Amino acid sequence: MQATMSLSWLVGQSTAQFNEIFLRKSLRTILTYADGDTDLQESAFPSQVKDLATNLYMILCDTVKLREAKVKRIFLWLKNNYFPFCFSG
Numbered sequence: 001m002q003a004t005m006s007l008s009w010l011v012g013q014s015t016a017q018f019n020e021i022f023l024r025k026s027l028r029t030i031l032t033y034a035d036g037d038t039d040l041q042e043s044a045f046p047s048q049v050k051d052l053a054t055n056l057y058m059i060l061c062d063t064v065k066l067r068e069a070k071v072k073r074i075f076l077w078l079k080n081n082y083f084p085f086c087f088s089g
Helices: 002-013 020-036 045-081
Strands: none
Touching: 002 045, 020 045
């Protein structure tokens, strides 16, 4: 739960400091490790790691979509309230 909340906060709060590509690579590395760990293959560990990585990836995608929607709303508000003359067709 803490990893989920932390990722959501990190993606939601950061701007240029956050690199989505590096996070995707990190999640892929974690999945590779879980799949390759022969000692734990008989346990639930690999499937639990896969579920966690999938959940974290979905949070990343959803948070990015929310941030993009917020930026679009701000842009439309500015366009309609402060710069209507710039966008009149």
